[in-house]
Amino acid sequence: MKRWVATVDLVTLEVESDPTFKFKCIENCGLCCERLEIPLRDEDIERIEGLGYNTWEFVDYEKLFYRGDKFLGYAIKKNPVTDACVFLDPETKKCKIYNHRPLACRLYPFVFVKHGERMEIYIKEDSFCPGINHPDGKPVTKDFLMKEYWDIIEEYRQKVIHKGQKTQVNASV
Template sequence: MKKWVATIDLETLEVESDPSFKFKCVEGCGICCERLEIPLRDEDIVAIEELGYNVWEFVDYEKLFYRGDKFLGYALKKRSFDDACVFLDPETKRCRIYGHRPLACRLYPFIFVKHGKKMEIYVKEDSFCPGLNHPEGQPITKEFLLQEYGDVIQSYRQKVLG
Protein backbone atom coordinates (compact mmCIF):
# COMPACT_ATOMS: atom_id res chain seq x y z
CA MET A 1 0.00 0.00 0.00
CA LYS A 2 1.23 3.51 -0.73
CA LYS A 3 0.45 6.81 0.96
CA TRP A 4 0.98 10.38 -0.32
CA VAL A 5 3.65 12.25 1.66
CA ALA A 6 4.64 15.21 -0.53
CA THR A 7 4.34 17.06 -3.82
CA ILE A 8 7.17 19.10 -5.29
CA ASP A 9 6.59 21.72 -7.97
CA LEU A 10 9.30 21.08 -10.56
CA GLU A 11 9.30 24.74 -11.66
CA THR A 12 9.47 26.49 -8.29
CA LEU A 13 10.69 23.59 -6.08
CA GLU A 14 7.92 24.47 -3.63
CA VAL A 15 7.00 21.47 -1.50
CA GLU A 16 3.67 20.58 0.05
CA SER A 17 3.92 17.67 2.46
CA ASP A 18 2.26 15.65 5.20
CA PRO A 19 3.88 17.11 8.35
CA SER A 20 2.99 14.02 10.39
CA PHE A 21 5.20 11.68 8.31
CA LYS A 22 8.90 11.24 9.10
CA PHE A 23 11.57 8.93 7.76
CA LYS A 24 15.01 7.74 8.80
CA CYS A 25 16.91 4.93 7.12
CA VAL A 26 18.09 2.72 9.98
CA GLU A 27 21.78 1.98 9.45
CA GLY A 28 22.65 -1.70 9.38
CA CYS A 29 19.02 -2.76 8.96
CA GLY A 30 19.13 -4.30 5.45
CA ILE A 31 15.61 -5.71 5.63
CA CYS A 32 14.60 -4.06 2.34
CA CYS A 33 17.66 -5.67 0.72
CA GLU A 34 16.34 -9.06 1.81
CA ARG A 35 12.62 -8.65 1.13
CA LEU A 36 12.34 -6.58 -2.05
CA GLU A 37 12.82 -7.39 -5.71
CA ILE A 38 14.79 -4.51 -7.19
CA PRO A 39 14.36 -3.46 -10.83
CA LEU A 40 17.53 -2.45 -12.67
CA ARG A 41 17.59 0.31 -15.28
CA ASP A 42 20.20 0.20 -18.04
CA GLU A 43 22.00 3.09 -16.27
CA ASP A 44 22.16 1.05 -13.05
CA ILE A 45 23.71 -1.90 -14.87
CA VAL A 46 26.35 0.31 -16.54
CA ALA A 47 27.25 1.99 -13.23
CA ILE A 48 27.71 -1.36 -11.48
CA GLU A 49 29.71 -2.79 -14.41
CA GLU A 50 32.02 0.24 -14.14
CA LEU A 51 32.84 -0.93 -10.60
CA GLY A 52 34.28 -4.10 -12.12
CA TYR A 53 31.33 -6.49 -11.74
CA ASN A 54 30.15 -8.73 -14.56
CA VAL A 55 26.42 -8.57 -15.34
CA TRP A 56 26.09 -12.31 -14.70
CA GLU A 57 27.10 -11.65 -11.07
CA PHE A 58 24.26 -9.24 -10.33
CA VAL A 59 21.50 -9.32 -13.00
CA ASP A 60 18.71 -11.87 -12.64
CA TYR A 61 17.62 -12.38 -16.24
CA GLU A 62 14.73 -14.62 -15.17
CA LYS A 63 12.89 -11.85 -13.26
CA LEU A 64 11.36 -9.20 -15.50
CA PHE A 65 9.65 -5.95 -14.58
CA TYR A 66 6.82 -4.47 -16.63
CA ARG A 67 4.56 -1.44 -16.34
CA GLY A 68 1.51 -2.52 -18.29
CA ASP A 69 2.96 -4.10 -21.43
CA LYS A 70 6.15 -1.96 -21.38
CA PHE A 71 9.30 -3.86 -20.40
CA LEU A 72 11.16 -1.91 -17.70
CA GLY A 73 14.12 -4.14 -16.93
CA TYR A 74 15.52 -7.11 -15.10
CA ALA A 75 15.90 -7.68 -11.37
CA LEU A 76 18.92 -7.41 -9.13
CA LYS A 77 20.14 -10.90 -8.31
CA LYS A 78 19.49 -12.47 -4.89
CA ARG A 79 21.80 -14.88 -3.06
CA SER A 80 20.65 -18.48 -2.91
CA PHE A 81 21.60 -19.03 0.76
CA ASP A 82 19.55 -16.19 2.32
CA ASP A 83 17.57 -14.58 -0.55
CA ALA A 84 19.23 -11.20 0.09
CA CYS A 85 20.69 -8.89 -2.56
CA VAL A 86 24.09 -10.06 -3.79
CA PHE A 87 25.60 -6.72 -2.70
CA LEU A 88 24.37 -6.86 0.91
CA ASP A 89 27.23 -7.79 3.25
CA PRO A 90 25.78 -10.65 5.34
CA GLU A 91 27.68 -9.64 8.49
CA THR A 92 27.45 -5.84 8.55
CA LYS A 93 24.10 -5.62 6.70
CA ARG A 94 25.60 -2.80 4.61
CA CYS A 95 25.54 -2.40 0.85
CA ARG A 96 28.89 -3.07 -0.83
CA ILE A 97 28.06 -0.65 -3.67
CA TYR A 98 26.15 1.95 -1.64
CA GLY A 99 27.42 4.99 -3.57
CA HIS A 100 26.47 3.31 -6.87
CA ARG A 101 23.33 1.41 -5.82
CA PRO A 102 20.41 1.24 -8.26
CA LEU A 103 17.88 4.07 -8.36
CA ALA A 104 15.13 1.83 -6.92
CA CYS A 105 17.34 1.24 -3.86
CA ARG A 106 18.04 4.96 -3.50
CA LEU A 107 14.37 5.88 -3.69
CA TYR A 108 13.00 3.19 -1.37
CA PRO A 109 10.60 3.51 0.42
CA PHE A 110 9.54 6.44 -1.74
CA ILE A 111 7.78 6.35 -5.10
CA PHE A 112 8.08 9.40 -7.36
CA VAL A 113 5.18 9.98 -9.78
CA LYS A 114 5.37 12.86 -12.25
CA HIS A 115 2.13 14.65 -13.13
CA GLY A 116 2.86 17.47 -15.56
CA LYS A 117 5.06 19.98 -13.73
CA LYS A 118 4.55 18.40 -10.33
CA MET A 119 6.17 15.37 -8.76
CA GLU A 120 4.03 13.49 -6.27
CA ILE A 121 5.92 11.50 -3.66
CA TYR A 122 4.36 8.50 -2.02
CA VAL A 123 5.75 6.15 0.61
CA LYS A 124 5.43 2.38 0.39
CA GLU A 125 3.96 1.43 3.73
CA ASP A 126 5.90 -1.81 4.20
CA SER A 127 5.35 -3.08 7.73
CA PHE A 128 8.92 -4.43 7.86
CA CYS A 129 10.60 -1.01 7.38
CA PRO A 130 11.62 0.41 10.78
CA GLY A 131 12.41 3.82 9.24
CA LEU A 132 8.79 4.75 8.55
CA ASN A 133 7.67 7.32 11.12
CA HIS A 134 10.89 6.68 13.06
CA PRO A 135 11.08 8.89 16.20
CA GLU A 136 14.38 10.37 14.90
CA GLY A 137 13.05 10.63 11.34
CA GLN A 138 13.01 13.74 9.18
CA PRO A 139 9.86 15.27 7.71
CA ILE A 140 9.68 15.29 3.91
CA THR A 141 10.66 18.93 3.38
CA LYS A 142 12.21 20.71 0.40
CA GLU A 143 15.58 20.47 2.18
CA PHE A 144 15.21 16.71 2.74
CA LEU A 145 14.17 16.08 -0.87
CA LEU A 146 16.97 18.17 -2.37
CA GLN A 147 19.59 16.67 -0.05
CA GLU A 148 18.57 13.05 -0.69
CA TYR A 149 17.19 13.21 -4.24
CA GLY A 150 18.44 16.48 -5.74
CA ASP A 151 19.96 14.80 -8.79
CA VAL A 152 16.76 12.81 -9.46
CA ILE A 153 14.60 15.93 -9.13
CA GLN A 154 16.99 17.89 -11.36
CA SER A 155 16.80 15.27 -14.13
CA TYR A 156 12.98 15.41 -14.03
CA ARG A 157 13.13 19.23 -14.07
CA GLN A 158 15.28 19.16 -17.22
CA LYS A 159 12.77 16.87 -18.95
CA VAL A 160 9.81 19.06 -17.94
CA LEU A 161 11.32 22.53 -18.28
CA GLY A 162 13.72 21.85 -21.13
Template sequence: MEKRWVATIHLDTLEVESDPTFKFKCLENCGKCCYELEIPIRNEDIVRIEELGYNAWEFVDYNKSFYRGDKFLSYAVKKRPFDGSCVFLDSETMRCKIYKHRPLACRLYPFVFVKHGNKMEIYVKEDPFCPGINHPKGEPVTKEFLLREYGDIIEDYRRKAVNLEG
Protein backbone atom coordinates in the same frame (compact mmCIF):
# COMPACT_ATOMS: atom_id res chain seq x y z
CA MET B 1 1.55 -2.94 -0.21
CA GLU B 2 -0.13 0.34 0.55
CA LYS B 3 1.28 3.60 -0.65
CA ARG B 4 0.54 6.95 0.90
CA TRP B 5 1.11 10.49 -0.34
CA VAL B 6 3.79 12.29 1.68
CA ALA B 7 4.80 15.26 -0.48
CA THR B 8 4.51 17.13 -3.75
CA ILE B 9 7.35 19.19 -5.17
CA HIS B 10 6.66 21.78 -7.84
CA LEU B 11 9.45 21.33 -10.35
CA ASP B 12 9.36 24.92 -11.58
CA THR B 13 9.53 26.64 -8.14
CA LEU B 14 10.80 23.79 -5.89
CA GLU B 15 7.92 24.62 -3.55
CA VAL B 16 7.03 21.57 -1.44
CA GLU B 17 3.74 20.58 0.13
CA SER B 18 4.05 17.69 2.54
CA ASP B 19 2.33 15.63 5.20
CA PRO B 20 3.87 16.93 8.45
CA THR B 21 2.81 13.76 10.31
CA PHE B 22 5.09 11.48 8.25
CA LYS B 23 8.73 10.92 9.22
CA PHE B 24 11.46 8.69 7.84
CA LYS B 25 14.90 7.53 8.96
CA CYS B 26 16.90 4.87 7.15
CA LEU B 27 18.44 2.77 9.90
CA GLU B 28 22.09 1.79 9.50
CA ASN B 29 22.84 -1.92 9.39
CA CYS B 30 19.15 -2.80 8.89
CA GLY B 31 19.20 -4.37 5.41
CA LYS B 32 15.59 -5.58 5.60
CA CYS B 33 14.76 -4.09 2.19
CA CYS B 34 17.74 -6.02 0.76
CA TYR B 35 16.01 -9.26 1.76
CA GLU B 36 12.37 -8.40 1.27
CA LEU B 37 12.27 -6.56 -2.05
CA GLU B 38 12.70 -7.53 -5.66
CA ILE B 39 14.72 -4.61 -7.03
CA PRO B 40 14.36 -3.46 -10.62
CA ILE B 41 17.64 -2.54 -12.27
CA ARG B 42 17.73 -0.08 -15.17
CA ASN B 43 20.27 -0.11 -18.01
CA GLU B 44 21.91 3.00 -16.48
CA ASP B 45 22.30 1.13 -13.18
CA ILE B 46 23.86 -1.87 -14.93
CA VAL B 47 26.41 0.31 -16.76
CA ARG B 48 27.34 2.17 -13.56
CA ILE B 49 27.81 -1.09 -11.61
CA GLU B 50 29.81 -2.71 -14.43
CA GLU B 51 32.16 0.29 -14.27
CA LEU B 52 33.01 -0.89 -10.74
CA GLY B 53 34.37 -4.13 -12.22
CA TYR B 54 31.32 -6.38 -11.85
CA ASN B 55 29.94 -8.41 -14.75
CA ALA B 56 26.18 -8.03 -15.33
CA TRP B 57 25.78 -11.82 -15.08
CA GLU B 58 26.92 -11.56 -11.45
CA PHE B 59 24.13 -9.19 -10.39
CA VAL B 60 21.30 -9.14 -12.96
CA ASP B 61 18.57 -11.76 -12.64
CA TYR B 62 17.52 -12.21 -16.25
CA ASN B 63 14.74 -14.58 -15.15
CA LYS B 64 12.83 -11.85 -13.28
CA SER B 65 11.30 -9.00 -15.25
CA PHE B 66 9.31 -5.88 -14.41
CA TYR B 67 6.52 -4.70 -16.70
CA ARG B 68 4.05 -1.82 -16.79
CA GLY B 69 1.15 -3.35 -18.65
CA ASP B 70 2.76 -5.11 -21.60
CA LYS B 71 5.80 -2.78 -21.69
CA PHE B 72 9.06 -4.30 -20.43
CA LEU B 73 10.73 -2.01 -17.86
CA SER B 74 13.72 -3.91 -16.48
CA TYR B 75 15.19 -7.03 -15.01
CA ALA B 76 15.80 -7.56 -11.28
CA VAL B 77 18.89 -7.52 -9.09
CA LYS B 78 20.00 -11.07 -8.22
CA LYS B 79 19.37 -12.55 -4.80
CA ARG B 80 21.80 -14.90 -3.08
CA PRO B 81 20.45 -18.45 -3.07
CA PHE B 82 21.67 -19.25 0.46
CA ASP B 83 19.94 -16.40 2.32
CA GLY B 84 17.70 -14.60 -0.17
CA SER B 85 19.37 -11.20 0.14
CA CYS B 86 20.64 -8.91 -2.58
CA VAL B 87 24.02 -10.01 -3.94
CA PHE B 88 25.49 -6.64 -2.92
CA LEU B 89 24.57 -6.89 0.77
CA ASP B 90 27.57 -7.59 2.99
CA SER B 91 26.04 -10.11 5.39
CA GLU B 92 28.55 -9.33 8.15
CA THR B 93 28.13 -5.55 8.27
CA MET B 94 24.60 -5.47 6.78
CA ARG B 95 25.77 -2.69 4.48
CA CYS B 96 25.59 -2.36 0.71
CA LYS B 97 28.91 -3.04 -1.03
CA ILE B 98 28.05 -0.58 -3.82
CA TYR B 99 26.08 1.96 -1.77
CA LYS B 100 27.17 5.07 -3.71
CA HIS B 101 26.45 3.28 -6.99
CA ARG B 102 23.32 1.33 -6.00
CA PRO B 103 20.33 1.09 -8.36
CA LEU B 104 17.86 3.97 -8.46
CA ALA B 105 15.12 1.78 -6.94
CA CYS B 106 17.33 1.18 -3.87
CA ARG B 107 18.13 4.84 -3.60
CA LEU B 108 14.47 5.88 -3.71
CA TYR B 109 13.09 3.20 -1.38
CA PRO B 110 10.67 3.47 0.41
CA PHE B 111 9.61 6.40 -1.74
CA VAL B 112 7.92 6.36 -5.13
CA PHE B 113 8.17 9.46 -7.33
CA VAL B 114 5.31 10.08 -9.77
CA LYS B 115 5.59 12.99 -12.21
CA HIS B 116 2.44 14.85 -13.24
CA GLY B 117 3.31 17.76 -15.52
CA ASN B 118 5.36 20.24 -13.47
CA LYS B 119 4.71 18.43 -10.20
CA MET B 120 6.42 15.43 -8.67
CA GLU B 121 4.23 13.55 -6.22
CA ILE B 122 6.07 11.53 -3.62
CA TYR B 123 4.49 8.50 -2.01
CA VAL B 124 5.82 6.12 0.61
CA LYS B 125 5.43 2.37 0.27
CA GLU B 126 4.18 1.43 3.71
CA ASP B 127 5.95 -1.91 3.90
CA PRO B 128 5.53 -3.40 7.37
CA PHE B 129 9.13 -4.72 7.44
CA CYS B 130 10.71 -1.23 7.15
CA PRO B 131 11.45 0.12 10.65
CA GLY B 132 12.38 3.57 9.29
CA ILE B 133 8.84 4.45 8.24
CA ASN B 134 7.41 6.82 10.85
CA HIS B 135 10.46 6.22 13.04
CA PRO B 136 10.39 8.44 16.17
CA LYS B 137 13.80 9.89 15.22
CA GLY B 138 12.84 10.27 11.57
CA GLU B 139 12.57 13.53 9.70
CA PRO B 140 9.64 14.91 7.72
CA VAL B 141 9.75 15.04 3.93
CA THR B 142 10.56 18.74 3.58
CA LYS B 143 12.16 20.68 0.73
CA GLU B 144 15.52 20.39 2.54
CA PHE B 145 15.13 16.61 2.93
CA LEU B 146 14.16 16.15 -0.74
CA LEU B 147 16.97 18.33 -2.12
CA ARG B 148 19.59 16.72 0.15
CA GLU B 149 18.57 13.12 -0.60
CA TYR B 150 17.23 13.40 -4.15
CA GLY B 151 18.41 16.76 -5.50
CA ASP B 152 20.13 15.26 -8.55
CA ILE B 153 17.03 13.24 -9.44
CA ILE B 154 14.75 16.26 -9.01
CA GLU B 155 17.11 18.40 -11.08
CA ASP B 156 17.09 15.76 -13.83
CA TYR B 157 13.27 15.85 -13.93
CA ARG B 158 13.36 19.66 -13.94
CA ARG B 159 15.71 19.67 -16.95
CA LYS B 160 13.48 17.23 -18.81
CA ALA B 161 10.38 19.34 -18.01
CA VAL B 162 12.08 22.50 -19.34
CA ASN B 163 13.27 20.70 -22.48
CA LEU B 164 9.74 19.42 -23.16
CA GLU B 165 8.30 22.93 -22.82
CA GLY B 166 11.00 24.86 -24.68
Protein backbone atom coordinates in the same frame (compact mmCIF):
# COMPACT_ATOMS: atom_id res chain seq x y z
CA MET C 1 -0.02 0.18 -0.11
CA LYS C 2 1.32 3.66 -0.71
CA ARG C 3 0.59 6.99 0.98
CA TRP C 4 1.15 10.54 -0.33
CA VAL C 5 3.85 12.42 1.59
CA ALA C 6 4.84 15.35 -0.65
CA THR C 7 4.44 17.15 -3.96
CA VAL C 8 7.19 19.17 -5.64
CA ASP C 9 6.42 21.85 -8.23
CA LEU C 10 9.17 21.16 -10.78
CA VAL C 11 9.16 24.75 -12.04
CA THR C 12 9.12 26.75 -8.77
CA LEU C 13 10.48 23.98 -6.47
CA GLU C 14 7.71 24.72 -3.98
CA VAL C 15 7.03 21.69 -1.79
CA GLU C 16 3.77 20.71 -0.16
CA SER C 17 4.15 17.86 2.33
CA ASP C 18 2.45 15.86 5.06
CA PRO C 19 3.97 17.20 8.31
CA THR C 20 2.86 14.09 10.24
CA PHE C 21 5.11 11.72 8.28
CA LYS C 22 8.75 11.08 9.25
CA PHE C 23 11.43 8.79 7.86
CA LYS C 24 14.85 7.61 8.97
CA CYS C 25 16.83 4.90 7.21
CA ILE C 26 18.10 2.61 9.96
CA GLU C 27 21.79 1.91 9.44
CA ASN C 28 22.72 -1.75 8.91
CA CYS C 29 19.07 -2.80 8.82
CA GLY C 30 19.16 -4.46 5.39
CA LEU C 31 15.53 -5.60 5.50
CA CYS C 32 14.70 -3.98 2.16
CA CYS C 33 17.73 -5.75 0.65
CA GLU C 34 16.41 -9.06 1.96
CA ARG C 35 12.70 -8.74 1.24
CA LEU C 36 12.36 -6.78 -2.00
CA GLU C 37 12.87 -7.67 -5.63
CA ILE C 38 14.90 -4.76 -7.01
CA PRO C 39 14.49 -3.68 -10.64
CA LEU C 40 17.60 -2.68 -12.58
CA ARG C 41 17.54 0.02 -15.24
CA ASP C 42 20.11 -0.03 -18.05
CA GLU C 43 21.89 2.88 -16.32
CA ASP C 44 22.12 0.86 -13.08
CA ILE C 45 23.63 -2.10 -14.91
CA GLU C 46 26.21 0.09 -16.68
CA ARG C 47 27.19 1.83 -13.42
CA ILE C 48 27.66 -1.52 -11.61
CA GLU C 49 29.60 -2.97 -14.55
CA GLY C 50 31.85 0.10 -14.27
CA LEU C 51 32.83 -1.17 -10.81
CA GLY C 52 34.24 -4.33 -12.40
CA TYR C 53 31.29 -6.71 -11.99
CA ASN C 54 30.02 -8.86 -14.85
CA THR C 55 26.26 -8.84 -15.45
CA TRP C 56 26.02 -12.59 -14.80
CA GLU C 57 27.13 -11.84 -11.22
CA PHE C 58 24.25 -9.50 -10.38
CA VAL C 59 21.48 -9.57 -13.02
CA ASP C 60 18.68 -12.11 -12.61
CA TYR C 61 17.54 -12.59 -16.20
CA GLU C 62 14.66 -14.83 -15.06
CA LYS C 63 12.89 -12.05 -13.11
CA LEU C 64 11.36 -9.40 -15.34
CA PHE C 65 9.65 -6.11 -14.47
CA TYR C 66 6.84 -4.66 -16.56
CA ARG C 67 4.54 -1.64 -16.33
CA GLY C 68 1.52 -2.75 -18.29
CA ASP C 69 3.00 -4.30 -21.43
CA LYS C 70 6.19 -2.19 -21.34
CA PHE C 71 9.34 -4.06 -20.30
CA LEU C 72 11.19 -2.09 -17.61
CA GLY C 73 14.14 -4.33 -16.79
CA TYR C 74 15.48 -7.32 -14.94
CA ALA C 75 15.84 -7.90 -11.21
CA ILE C 76 19.01 -7.81 -9.17
CA LYS C 77 20.19 -11.32 -8.20
CA LYS C 78 19.63 -12.75 -4.75
CA ASN C 79 22.32 -14.55 -2.78
CA PRO C 80 21.37 -18.27 -2.96
CA VAL C 81 22.34 -18.80 0.70
CA THR C 82 20.83 -15.69 2.37
CA ASP C 83 18.13 -14.84 -0.23
CA ALA C 84 19.20 -11.19 0.11
CA CYS C 85 20.60 -8.94 -2.60
CA VAL C 86 23.98 -10.20 -3.83
CA PHE C 87 25.54 -6.87 -2.80
CA LEU C 88 24.39 -7.03 0.84
CA ASP C 89 27.25 -8.16 3.08
CA PRO C 90 25.62 -10.83 5.29
CA GLU C 91 27.83 -10.04 8.30
CA THR C 92 27.80 -6.23 8.37
CA LYS C 93 24.42 -5.73 6.63
CA LYS C 94 26.09 -3.04 4.52
CA CYS C 95 25.74 -2.62 0.79
CA LYS C 96 28.98 -3.37 -1.06
CA ILE C 97 28.09 -0.87 -3.82
CA TYR C 98 26.21 1.72 -1.72
CA ASN C 99 27.43 4.81 -3.61
CA HIS C 100 26.59 3.10 -6.94
CA ARG C 101 23.40 1.27 -5.93
CA PRO C 102 20.41 1.07 -8.29
CA LEU C 103 17.91 3.91 -8.37
CA ALA C 104 15.19 1.69 -6.86
CA CYS C 105 17.41 1.10 -3.82
CA ARG C 106 18.19 4.78 -3.52
CA LEU C 107 14.53 5.80 -3.63
CA TYR C 108 13.11 3.09 -1.36
CA PRO C 109 10.69 3.40 0.42
CA PHE C 110 9.73 6.46 -1.63
CA VAL C 111 7.93 6.33 -4.97
CA PHE C 112 8.23 9.35 -7.29
CA VAL C 113 5.40 9.91 -9.77
CA LYS C 114 5.62 12.75 -12.31
CA HIS C 115 2.38 14.47 -13.32
CA GLY C 116 3.12 17.27 -15.78
CA GLU C 117 5.01 19.96 -13.86
CA ARG C 118 4.54 18.25 -10.50
CA MET C 119 6.37 15.36 -8.85
CA GLU C 120 4.23 13.50 -6.34
CA ILE C 121 6.09 11.55 -3.70
CA TYR C 122 4.54 8.58 -1.96
CA ILE C 123 5.81 6.24 0.74
CA LYS C 124 5.53 2.50 0.17
CA GLU C 125 4.19 1.46 3.55
CA ASP C 126 5.94 -1.88 3.99
CA SER C 127 5.37 -3.19 7.51
CA PHE C 128 8.93 -4.56 7.71
CA CYS C 129 10.61 -1.13 7.26
CA PRO C 130 11.46 0.25 10.72
CA GLY C 131 12.33 3.70 9.32
CA ILE C 132 8.77 4.56 8.32
CA ASN C 133 7.40 7.02 10.88
CA HIS C 134 10.45 6.42 13.08
CA PRO C 135 10.40 8.73 16.14
CA ASP C 136 13.85 10.09 15.20
CA GLY C 137 12.88 10.43 11.54
CA LYS C 138 12.77 13.61 9.52
CA PRO C 139 9.70 15.03 7.80
CA VAL C 140 9.72 15.08 3.99
CA THR C 141 10.34 18.81 3.67
CA LYS C 142 11.93 20.77 0.84
CA ASP C 143 15.28 20.62 2.71
CA PHE C 144 15.00 16.83 3.08
CA LEU C 145 14.13 16.34 -0.59
CA MET C 146 16.85 18.68 -1.86
CA LYS C 147 19.48 17.00 0.33
CA GLU C 148 18.53 13.40 -0.52
CA TYR C 149 17.06 13.60 -4.02
CA TRP C 150 18.11 16.89 -5.65
CA ASP C 151 19.77 15.19 -8.65
CA ILE C 152 16.64 13.15 -9.41
CA ILE C 153 14.31 16.13 -8.99
CA GLU C 154 16.61 18.32 -11.09
CA GLU C 155 16.70 15.74 -13.90
CA TYR C 156 12.90 15.81 -14.16
CA ARG C 157 12.86 19.56 -13.65
CA GLN C 158 15.16 20.09 -16.66
CA LYS C 159 12.86 17.95 -18.83
CA VAL C 160 9.87 20.11 -17.80
CA ILE C 161 11.75 23.38 -18.38
CA HIS C 162 13.10 22.28 -21.78
CA LYS C 163 9.68 21.00 -22.82
CA GLY C 164 8.20 24.40 -21.85
CA GLN C 165 10.87 26.21 -23.87
CA LYS C 166 10.19 24.05 -26.94
CA THR C 167 6.44 24.71 -26.58
CA GLN C 168 7.09 28.48 -26.40
CA VAL C 169 9.34 28.36 -29.48
CA ASN C 170 6.74 26.35 -31.42
CA ALA C 171 3.97 28.77 -30.37
CA SER C 172 5.95 31.80 -31.54
CA VAL C 173 6.84 30.36 -34.96
